[in-house]
Each structure stands twice: as structure tokens, then as C-alpha cells.
Amino acid sequence: MLEAVGWGLIAASSLVIGSLLTFWLKPGRKLIGLIMAFGAGTLIAAIAYDLVEDAAASGRTLTLAVGLALGALAFFVGDWWVDRAGGAHRKRSGGEQAQGNSFGIFIGTLLDGIPESFILGASLVTGGGVSVAFLAAVFISNLPEAMGATLGLSTAGWSKQRIVSIWLAVAGVSAVAAAFGYALTASMSLDGVLAQAFAAGALLTMLSDSMLPEAHENGGNAVGLLTVLGFAVAFALSQLA
Helix, strand or coil: CHHHHHHHHHHHHHHHHHHHHHHHHCCCHHHHHHHHHHHHHHHHHHHHHHHHHHHHHCCCHHHHHHHHHHHHHHHHHHHHHHHHHHHCCCCCCCCHHHHCCHHHHHHHHHHHHHHHHHHHHHHHHHCCCCCHHHHHHHHHHHHHHHHHHHHHHHHCCCCHHHHHHHHHHHHHHHHHHHHHHHHHHHHHCCCHHHHHHHHHHHHHHHHHHHHHHHHHHHHHHHHHHHHHHHHHHHHHHHHHC
16 A cells, blocks of 8 residues: 555656646746646547557456446536535646635645546556556656746745645645545555546546647647647557556
């Protein structure tokens, strides 16, 4: 379980790194949008080749379809609730977070990261080890998410200390989620195919609902190219691993 905590912390540490890089480099919204597109591409590849492909290899098509649907529905409902709780603009880079509240932004950020962390922990049981490609994709995709949100929170008037504190808290809870994924899978013999498909559905819904729209709004037409580049890099990593 401690190994699961460690991997969860490593993956989520890029949230803190992304926030600190934003304070240091002060990147523009266009650059953040392009980086976000690259990160989205890596995550799409990880979903396809480390979650869906593995689940499909079992031959249990119905379980895969049900898992995808349940994951998408769970994220949709959770995101709807978070939006009503004040976290609708948690990833925005233009300062729209001023319209929300700290609780909604924090819970929404957790909602985005929990499926990734859960799978990292569960894979130690079902897959025998953490996929380098999936870990890299999660780490890379977290960077622009944190950068965009940090820029927006700063514009909304949040202090640096408050912003870094929320990312540290999210990283800590993500580590707990990885441990929970490990413990639940090990103790309850959780269906690995269903868990992978569930996470894939949730992550794909998150990408299409918030990450890619924000990337295109800020990065412009080049976002498509950067998304494909991110996909290609993550695919290459999955083949090397």
C-alpha cells in the first residue's frame, strides 16, 4: 500500500510543480493552452492503450461497455454537482474562479484526479505494476491543468500561499486515493476490467468536458497538432514499456 501512496504522490506532484512554474515563468494563456493540448493527447493515448486495450483484451466486451458508461455517468453527475457547488471554472485561466468558491474548486479538482490515482493503485494488484506510459501521461497532463488553474486563481485574487496549499492538499488526497484503489482491489478482488473501463469513461468525459475546450479556447487552431503530438509521444512510451 505504501508503494501505491508513493506512485500517487509522484503523479500528483506535477500539480504542485505546475503551479510553481506558473509563478516563476508567468506563461501566457496561449502557451498554457498548447501545453494542455499536449497533456490531453498523452492522456488519451494512456486511456486507449493502458486502460481500454487491456480491458478489451479480456474479451469481456459487455463489462467494458458497462464500465465506460458508468465512469462517464459518474463523472458527469459529479461534475454537475461540483458546478452547482461553485467549482464550475476550476480549470479556467482567465480568473473566472472569482465567481465560485474554495470548496467547489477544491472538490472539483479532486474529482478530476481521483480516477487516475485510483487506477495507479489498483494496477499494482491487477497489472503487477504501474505502467510507465500511464504514469507519465498523468504526470504530464497534470502540469497544464495546474498551470491554467493557477493563472486563473491568481487573476481572481488568490494569494500564492493559498494556491500552493490547495495543490498540496489535492496531491495528498490523490495519494490516499491511490492507496484506496490498491486496498479495495486487493481486499475485495475488485474486477480489474470494470475498474479500468470505469476510469477510462470518467477520464474521457473530463477531457471532452473541460480540458480540451479550455485548451482550444486559449491555444487556437494549433491545439489539434499538439494533441496528436502528445498522443504520439504517449503511444511511443506505451510500446517501449
